Amino acid sequence: MEDLSRRRPLSETRSIRISRSVTLSPLHLFLVVVVLTSFFVNAQSIRFANRIPDPYTGSPNQPLRTAVFALGSFWRSEAVFGCLDGVVRTAVGYAGGSKPNPEYRSLRDHAECVQVEYDPRLICYRQLLDVFWSSHDSRQVLGQGPDVGNQYRSIIFTNGTEESRLAALSKEREQSKSKSSVVTTQIQHLETFYHAEPEHQKFELKQNSLLLQLMGNLPQEELQQSNLAAKMNSFAAELCPPHIQKQIDAKIGDIIKKSWPVLRNV
Template sequence: MKLSATVFVVAIISWAVNSAVSIRFPDRISEDSNGSADHPLRTAVFALGSFWRSEAAFGCLDGVVRTTAGYAGGSRPNPEYRSLGDHAECVQIEYDPRIISFRELLDVFWASHDCRQVFGQGPDVGNQYRSIIFTNGTEESRLAALSKEREQTRSKSSVVTTQIQQLGTFYPAEPEHQKFELRRNPLLLQLIGNLPEEELEKSSLATKLNGYAAELCPPKIQRQIDAKINDITRKGWPILREI
């Protein structure tokens, strides 16, 4: 019987306590995930409501290397969570274009929020939660416009409110807002070695587990991570290095 991520984690914690096991922490993990000179990573920035969930929505995708919650789209320099000005909460996605395309990221963008809701998503209402596709260059602007046209044709009774803007400055959010869903799961944090703040924000593994913790991975990937965690617990709690 397959357990949900939440029930699964509770079950493992209970087993760990009853078995009096401990997690072994080897030397700190290093990750080489910046692409190469021949195949550099690209970035995409989207605003689609609260950046806690937005970051998690892209984390598990094949080809996504790193995600960062942040602010963009406004004029205030150095915005902060309690003082955003006219910026929107957004997520920056670093991805390998050989594996996933900007067009595919757009598909996830549209599927992950209600683009017809004006200035908000669900209970989160306000200018900071508006829907925006930020673009870098003419080709991305063209793809964004085409995808918006397709989305609009799906419903004649309501208007797609998503804005398309050339990206200015992206400001990373404060550390406590990065990998927010993962931070709420102490067991998963332990399984990857309780990474220091800076490493947690940049870790590709943490990026995937952030999506997993929110149960937003594609079903196949969610099952793969379930199996991986099951496997490492059976082997005596080694550190989780990769998925």
């Protein structure tokens, strides 16, 4: 299992980036230009029949589980978890408030958060908590980096007694690292998770039209449920582990060499 603690904090200035380690020859660049030009001129999406069904459904004995965390802007929070081994799907939304059916422009007391669907045979709740703590500044009051406000507060949402216990223990460990400042993270029972609007889902990935085309321009519903999209969202934000970033870069280069087949897995 990779070292989940060596991850960049969300408090760093947020930016939308494309992985820069792909080296394309003039021929490859020409192919990219031709395909993208054709796409935008015709105003049509490249679509592929015979899609491979998403194989991640869990098992009767070990069903998939969900965890919900608030750790600043949910665009980047979603990308923090999407490339982890054992994470199946991710989604962004709102929780922790009293208003029913919150919207991005009218959240009131809700917080931006990420829902992580995971396979407990491959990754456990404790490991997700480790990623949560290492990926943001839990001592910053009402915000993360340049994002300041009640909607960016730090919260662990729990689904039961065991999750509450593990969350409390992890908070104690985090506080013990330094007594000079207080960990502001709240621990709350999850009442309702409201999915955010479609334009906020897989936000980092959606800024990269090349990656979307390589994946076959999935419609929103498929993009939301896709394990591949969760990983590629992290890749687009450069938040996959370095060796995974390099593997995906190499696969993209290989796909371009082979005349642009659809990217089905990484």
